[in-house]
Structure formats: structure tokens, C-alpha cells
Amino acid sequence: MTKLSIGPWIAAQKLPSPGLARDRAAFLERVKVRAESPSVAGFPLLGTGGSCGKPAFALPYRVTWDEENTLALEEVAREFGCFVEYGVYPHLKLEDGGQEVAAVQDWSTFGTVYLRPGYERAEELLVRLAEVLAPQSVVA
Template identity: 70%
Template sequence: MTKLTVGPWIAAQKLPNRDVARDRQAFLERVRTRDETPSVAGFPLVGLGGSCGKPCFALPYVLSWTDENTRRLEEVADRYDCYVEYGVYPHLKLRENDQEVGAVQDWTTFAMVYLRPGYERAQELLVDLAETLRPQEMTTNPK
């Protein structure tokens, strides 16, 4: 089980205190860390969730939700003792305490996974989601 290793990168993006909220130079110093963007398990970090601040990773394909892949998503959730909450996009929440540990977004030109950085199985979940949700036409080998 592996937590995400991007904590220091995320911390460097955040406003350290309200005193520098209008300080353009402090902002420019913080965003310089974006010049070297990390990846986890081969998935590039593309930013942070606007409202949640969770790190966001790009999947190497476009995802369109279907009955089949939402069922596969629910199977992934079960493996992590989670359930799926379907809002604007699906969120995986722990059954134990309803804490959100991940979300999968499909409404851009590529699929993205948001993960709670402190979740003990975050990296494992990222890899599992990427493999399980990969469109079927990408997993079959044409002859």
C-alpha cells in the first residue's frame, strides 16, 4: 500500500498565509515548482482539483461512461471498501466514514483521476482505476 508521493509539490502550490494573498512575487515563486511536474506510477500529475485541492492525474485515454464501465468502477470501489457516489462525475468514498478518496472525471479531452494524497492505497487505486477503466478497444490486440 502506497500513499501518493507528491505531498511536497502540492504544499508548495498552496498559499502559505493570507498575508501574501496579494503578493504577485510570492505567487510567482510558488508556481516555479510547476516547471518540474511529478508523476505517480507513470501517470502525470496535471494539477489540483479546484474545489478539493486533490492531486489530479491524467489517464492515457478518453473515457465515456457506459453501463459496462460504471459496473467495473463499482467493482474497483468494492476492492477498496468504497462505494461510488455519482454526482457530476463519480466519486469513490470509504464505506467506513464516507471520506472521499478518489474521483474520475471524463468531461475533458482525456480522463483524469483525483486522489486524496493521504489515502494509504492511493497509488494502488490509481493503477487499478487506469487498468480497469481502459476502453476495451485499447486492451484487445487486432490481428
């Protein structure tokens, strides 16, 4: 699998220069791309994280953290050369340098995965996280 293909979609919405920060017309022009929201590996893009700017993808189930799925999360992290940093929610960071490549939040009616778009294995990581975090009743 590859890194996320939605980079141009996200880039088209970013503030191109500080001088346009108060330009409503420029903002309205940039957000026209939101009329069609892409998906990756069948997971709908929700938008981007407020502070981190990473694309957010909806999982088709709610995530409730427990011993079993945090251990599974740590195993997936190892598969991808990462470790898990437990803050308000878990973040997967590369062992080599500590760059954050993913985060999984659980405080809504569905799980959300945030991914670094330039990470070479982002789509593969999204699919693996969806597999291992799925409640057993959803897997069947």
C-alpha cells in the same frame, strides 16, 4: 503500493497564510516548483482540482460512462472499501466515514483521476482505475 509521494510538491504551492493572498511575488516564488511536474505510476500529474485541491492524473484514453464501466468502477470501489457517489462525475468514498479518496471525470479528451494524496492506497487505486476503465481497444 503507497499513498502519493507528491505531497511536498503540492504543499509548496499552497497559500501559506491569508496575509500573502495578494502578494504576487510570493505567488511567483511558490509556483516555481511547477517547472517540473511529477508523475505517479507512469501517469502524468496535470495539477490539482480547482475546488478540491486533489492532484489530477491523466489517463491515456477518454472515459465514456456506460453500464459496463460503471459496474467495474463499483467493483474497484468495493476492493478498496469504498462506495461510488454519482454526482456530476463519480466519486469514490470510504465506506467507513464517507471520506472522498478519488474521483473520475470524463468531460475532456482524456479521463482524469483525482486522488486524495494522504490516502494510503492512492497509487494502487490509480493503477486499478486505469486498468478497469480502459476501453477494450486500448487494453490489447
